[in-house]
Amino acid sequence: MMNFNFNVAELLFALPELFLLFAISLILLFDLFVSQRLKQFTYYLTQIALLITGFLAFNLIGENATIFSGTFVLDSLGSTFKVFILGFAIIALVYTRHYLKAHELLRNEYFILAMMSILGMMVMVSGHSLLTLYLGLEIMSLSLYALIATARDRASAIEAALKYFVLGAIASGLLLYGMSMIYGISGSLDISQISSFASASTLGSQQTLILNFGLVFLVIGIAFKLGAVPFHMWVPDVYQGSPTSVTMFLSTVPKIAAIALLIRLLIDGLGELQHYWADLFMILAVLSIAIGSLVALTQTNIKRMLAYSTISHIGFVLLGFVTGVVDGYGAAVFYVLAYILMSLAAFGSIIVLNRKGFEADQISDFQGLSKHSPWFALIMLVVMLSMAGVPPFIGFYSKLFILQQVVAEGYVIFAITAVIFAVISAYYYLQIIKTMYFDDVDKEILVSAPLDMKIVLSINGILILVVGLMPSFWMELSVSLF
Amino acid sequence: MDSLLSILIWLPILGAGSVLLIGNNRAQLARWVSAGISVIVFVLSINLFLDFDASTSSMQFVEKASWITQFNIFYHLGVDGISMPLIILTTFSTILVIVAGWEVIKNRVADYMAAFLIMEGLIIGVFSSMDSMLFYVFWESSLIPMLLIIGVWGGQNRVYASIKFFLYTFLGSVFMLVSLIYMYNLSGSFAISEMYTLPLTMAQQSWIFWAFFLAFAVKVPMFPVHTWLPDAHVQAPTGGSVILAAIMLKMGGYGFFRFSLPITPDASSSFATVVIVLSLIAIVYIGFVALVQKDMKKLIAYSSISHMGFVTLGVFALFSIMKMGSNGELISISGASIESAYLGLEGAMVQMISHGFISAAMFLVVGVLYDRLHSREISTYGGVVNSMPKFTGFAVLFAMANAGLPGTSGFVGEFMVILGALQANFWFAFLASMTLIIGAAYTLWMVKRVFWGEITNPEVSTLNDINSREFGILAILAIAVLWMGLYPQPVIEVMHASIVNLLEQALTTKLPVLL
Numbered sequence: 001m002m003n004f005n006f007n008v009a010e011l012l013f014a015l016p017e018l019f020l021l022f023a024i025s026l027i028l029l030f031d032l033f034v035s036q037r038l039k040q041f042t043y044y045l046t047q048i049a050l051l052i053t054g055f056l057a058f059n060l061i062g063e064n065a066t067i068f069s070g071t072f073v074l075d076s077l078g079s080t081f082k083v084f085i086l087g088f089a090i091i092a093l094v095y096t097r098h099y100l101k102a103h104e105l106l107r108n109e110y111f112i113l114a115m116m117s118i119l120g121m122m123v124m125v126s127g128h129s130l131l132t133l134y135l136g137l138e139i140m141s142l143s144l145y146a147l148i149a150t151a152r153d154r155a156s157a158i159e160a161a162l163k164y165f166v167l168g169a170i171a172s173g174l175l176l177y178g179m180s181m182i183y184g185i186s187g188s189l190d191i192s193q194i195s196s197f198a199s200a201s202t203l204g205s206q207q208t209l210i211l212n213f214g215l216v217f218l219v220i221g222i223a224f225k226l227g228a229v230p231f232h233m234w235v236p237d238v239y240q241g242s243p244t245s246v247t248m249f250l251s252t253v254p255k256i257a258a259i260a261l262l263i264r265l266l267i268d269g270l271g272e273l274q275h276y277w278a279d280l281f282m283i284l285a286v287l288s289i290a291i292g293s294l295v296a297l298t299q300t301n302i303k304r305m306l307a308y309s310t311i312s313h314i315g316f317v318l319l320g321f322v323t324g325v326v327d328g329y330g331a332a333v334f335y336v337l338a339y340i341l342m343s344l345a346a347f348g349s350i351i352v353l354n355r356k357g358f359e360a361d362q363i364s365d366f367q368g369l370s371k372h373s374p375w376f377a378l379i380m381l382v383v384m385l386s387m388a389g390v391p392p393f394i395g396f397y398s399k400l401f402i403l404q405q406v407v408a409e410g411y412v413i414f415a416i417t418a419v420i421f422a423v424i425s426a427y428y429y430l431q432i433i434k435t436m437y438f439d440d441v442d443k444e445i446l447v448s449a450p451l452d453m454k455i456v457l458s459i460n461g462i463l464i465l466v467v468g469l470m471p472s473f474w475m476e477l478s479v480s481l482f
Numbered sequence: 483m484d485s486l487l488s489i490l491i492w493l494p495i496l497g498a499g500s501v502l503l504i505g506n507n508r509a510q511l512a513r514w515v516s517a518g519i520s521v522i523v524f525v526l527s528i529n530l531f532l533d534f535d536a537s538t539s540s541m542q543f544v545e546k547a548s549w550i551t552q553f554n555i556f557y558h559l560g561v562d563g564i565s566m567p568l569i570i571l572t573t574f575s576t577i578l579v580i581v582a583g584w585e586v587i588k589n590r591v592a593d594y595m596a597a598f599l600i601m602e603g604l605i606i607g608v609f610s611s612m613d614s615m616l617f618y619v620f621w622e623s624s625l626i627p628m629l630l631i632i633g634v635w636g637g638q639n640r641v642y643a644s645i646k647f648f649l650y651t652f653l654g655s656v657f658m659l660v661s662l663i664y665m666y667n668l669s670g671s672f673a674i675s676e677m678y679t680l681p682l683t684m685a686q687q688s689w690i691f692w693a694f695f696l697a698f699a700v701k702v703p704m705f706p707v708h709t710w711l712p713d714a715h716v717q718a719p720t721g722g723s724v725i726l727a728a729i730m731l732k733m734g735g736y737g738f739f740r741f742s743l744p745i746t747p748d749a750s751s752s753f754a755t756v757v758i759v760l761s762l763i764a765i766v767y768i769g770f771v772a773l774v775q776k777d778m779k780k781l782i783a784y785s786s787i788s789h790m791g792f793v794t795l796g797v798f799a800l801f802s803i804m805k806m807g808s809n810g811e812l813i814s815i816s817g818a819s820i821e822s823a824y825l826g827l828e829g830a831m832v833q834m835i836s837h838g839f840i841s842a843a844m845f846l847v848v849g850v851l852y853d854r855l856h857s858r859e860i861s862t863y864g865g866v867v868n869s870m871p872k873f874t875g876f877a878v879l880f881a882m883a884n885a886g887l888p889g890t891s892g893f894v895g896e897f898m899v900i901l902g903a904l905q906a907n908f909w910f911a912f913l914a915s916m917t918l919i920i921g922a923a924y925t926l927w928m929v930k931r932v933f934w935g936e937i938t939n940p941e942v943s944t945l946n947d948i949n950s951r952e953f954g955i956l957a958i959l960a961i962a963v964l965w966m967g968l969y970p971q972p973v974i975e976v977m978h979a980s981i982v983n984l985l986e987q988a989l990t991t992k993l994p995v996l997l
Contacts, residue, residue, distance in 0.1 A: 049992035085847070119649050122537075173489065282496075290886065313528060324562050349938070374593075385626060390622055390623065390625070390626065390652070391618065391619040391622045392619050396619070396622070397550075400553075400615075400659075400663070401552075403663055404553065404663045404666065404667070407660065407663045407664050407667055408667045412660070412664065415660050415663070416657070416660055419657070419659065419660055420653075420656070422650060422656065423652050423653045423656055426648070426649060426652055427649060430629075430645050430649075431646060433629070433633075434633065434641050434644075434645065437633055437634050438633040438640060438641045438644065439641075440636060466565045471550060472549070472550045472551050475550070476551070476552060479552070
């Protein structure tokens with residue numbers, strides 16, 4: 001029987017989440033009651049709130065605690081993930097504001113919803129019971145569905161929101177079904193108790209069967225959320241239909257939370273069954289890399305192309321988990337962080353081209369960029385080469401780390417498959433470079449983004465190179481989380 | 483100077499940054515700054531030659547700093563007699579292309595100059611890396627400036643050519659990456675010297691050999707993976723062609739010296755015949771292909787492939803000449819002296835450097851004509867000698883060198899390789915020496931059609947002879963070609979100790995000892 005006792009001191013360990021919740025409520029009220037003129041401050045308040053939350057989370061790095069009767073865990077993995085979630089979200093919101101302004105979508109609910117989904121992610125990252133994890137997942141997902149629909153006069157956005165909602169609900173259902181199996185057989189929602197149940201030597205074959213049965217549903221649910229093939233069908237449609245700012249948000253920060261969900265459920269909880277789920281991941285990973293690389297080749301819409309590119313990157317991440325060793329998990333986390341950094345810069349480069357009445361979402365919209373804005377063309381060049389895995393950018397080192405782990409565990413054939421598809425995917429990244437640099441079209445491109453966005457995007461682009469030249473620290477950090 | 487190699491790598495790259503900051507609008511300043519940087523780098527690189535100790539095969543000018551600690555990757559630089567001449571060739575060629583693009587490039591001048599400077603730094607990095615992952619990083623990133631040079635400043639079909647170039651070479655090198663990782667997992671180090679001493683079974687060596695082979699053969703390029711080169715050359719601007727032919731192709735040859743032979747000696751030995759056959763096909767068949775080309779650049783591109791066949795032939799012929807005796811002494815297979823094995827390897831090196839000069843010169847010659855009439859078709863020209871006598875003098879000299887006339891650098895390398903190959907197998911040498919006929923045929927026939935004869939195209943009669951800038955570039959190259967042809971001794975001397983060492987490594991089995 002679970003024992004609910006409450007200790008006020010425990011609240012300190014959940015301070016970032018509590019602060020963010022408090023800030024969300026406050027900003028919501030602020031936005032409701034102030035005059036039109038003051039409403040623009042909602043954005044700044046949001047950024048400040050996220051910054052403080054990030055600072056609080058940063059301060060908790062190094063603390064280890066399991067609180068709220070074991071439903072909420074604070075460890076270095078959780079705190080570090082939270083810092084990254086908040087940091088990336090702050091960058092994303094800088095880009096977002098320019099996009100929303102350019103398309104007259106700037107409504108302050110957007111920021112509230114974004115913060116709400118971030119809160120969900122933070123709960124997910126620290127979830128230590130099936131319930132908390134699911135709760136976090138739903139807080140995140142519901143806010144994301146609503147975020148897409150904030151562009152309420154765009155049919156494509158409504159369609160995307162609905163599609164995401166329906167498929168997301170199916171994924172949640174599958175995940176819940178799996179959780180119920182696990183709960184049913186192990187008799188506990190607590191991750192560590194599930195773990196000790198799964199590793200008990202007295203497990204009967206019947207119990208193992210049910211555990212594996214639940215495991216399959218967990219894997220499917222996670223694969224859905226990550227967008228791994230064959231559960232990827234929603235990704236291109238949702239990416240294309242959503243307003244670009246939401247696409248950027250979807251393709252970046254929630255991935256950290258999804259990886260956290262994976263780590264909590266499959267490594268912390270069912271690590272004993274690693275060889276079972278690794279077999280499933282193997283198929284998901286290879287299919288994702290292959291389909292993501294091949295289908296992206298024919299896309300003309302850059303958001304859709306990036307959707308397929310995300311799928312193939314997720315395949316690489318899953319390869320890291322296939323290895324089943326700490327360094328492999330670290331490689332996967334490093335890959336996710338590197339991917340998000342690149343993805344942010346990619347969507348940032350798209351958003352920077354948006355201006356009043358002009359939605360840049362076709363690859364051809366990049367034509368002539370190298371003439372009119374050589375700096376942002378250079379950033380996009382760096383991002384695309386980095387995504388293709390060309391050194392000396394960060395994308396190369398993340399692939400190197402994964403490949404090294406994959407080869408070390410004896411899966412040379414996967415490494416070879418992965419690099420072949422990496423070469424194939426280089427083709428569509430080169431298409432963007434070709435469009436920016438080689439096409440001889442004299443098209444006027446106005447970069448009307450505000451200064452803050454330009455600065456953040458520049459730093460983002462430079463980071464891709466700098467972390468690429470000095471990846472040691474980030475690699476060490478990623479491995480130290482496990 | 484302790485960090486000479488680092489300076490040689492980073493000065494051009496940082497210099498390129500400043501050129502980019504100068505911007506395309508101040509083109510003249512960008513030109514002078516780039517030229518200044520390239521000259522400084524060249525002068526500094528001369529120090530490598532002057533301070534080089536030719537008596538040892540060990541690495542010199544060594545720098546080592548830890549870089550990626552997780553993987554034991556070091557920022558580890560050094561040169562030996564094999565890489566040092568190639569670095570000087572790189573710094574030399576970069577001056578040429580920057581000066582050659584002086585007035586010709588009018589579009590995005592600063593970007594153009596910066597791209598070549600960045601490439602210079604990266605390629606010097608390739609030749610001086612002692613850590614295989616550092617090598618790989620430089621190796622791959624050198625594709626980026628070349629991609630842009632072909633794609634931005636290239637001809638009509640530049641998009642196709644640049645993407646083909648990139649994907650071809652990228653596909654070749656990813657397998658090298660996998661095999662480097664594989665060896666890292668065996669030895670725990672990415673250091674090239676660790677890989678030299680790593681015992682590998684025949685199966686492992688074979689896989690690694692072919693992975694390396696794919697990477698290097700695409701770069702050289704060898705038949706049948708050469709098809710990207712004619713496209714890239716034809717579409718690239720003159721400067722791009724020069725760097726591509728003079729230096730980038732050498733990266734492939736260098737890879738065989740630095741990686742394939744010492745790391746997979748047993749596999750290299752057992753697959754040597756395959757490589758030699760491919761080299762001979764390149765020398766003979768591609769020579770015939772060159773004969774029928776209508777486009778001058780294409781002709782020279784095919785002639786490059788044919789000449790680079792000598793490099794791979796010279797390298798892999800050694801396995802038919804020498805073998806390692808049971809007591810660790812070198813034994814000749816067919817009664818040849820050990821000198822003939824050196825001849826092959828040193829001939830391959832000389833051929834690489836000589837080809838660097840000659841192909842650069844040939845592409846510049848075509849560039850001079852192209853700048854005037856905007857045509858690379860042989861049929862556009864005819865009787866150029868009438869309006870451009872000085873230019874024709876240079877062009878004929880370089881054509882003779884390309885055909886392998888004694889007294890020019892083209893002769894030395896090819897002759898050394900043929901002599902080496904003769905000790906290996908009479909037919910290798912026989913087929914290789916066919917090039918002296920075929921090469922003369924395609925080069926001289928082109929000279930005849932372009933420079934001699936009656937003027938058929940009225941525009942040809944209006945051509946202005948070369949200006950002093952063009953004269954200067956071609957004169958320097960002419961001196962280099964003749965110097966290498968008449969007195970190659972200094973170059974051979976600096977590489978000798980390293981070649982001796984390489985030969986021993988290549989003939990020492992790395993198969994694990996069975997207990």
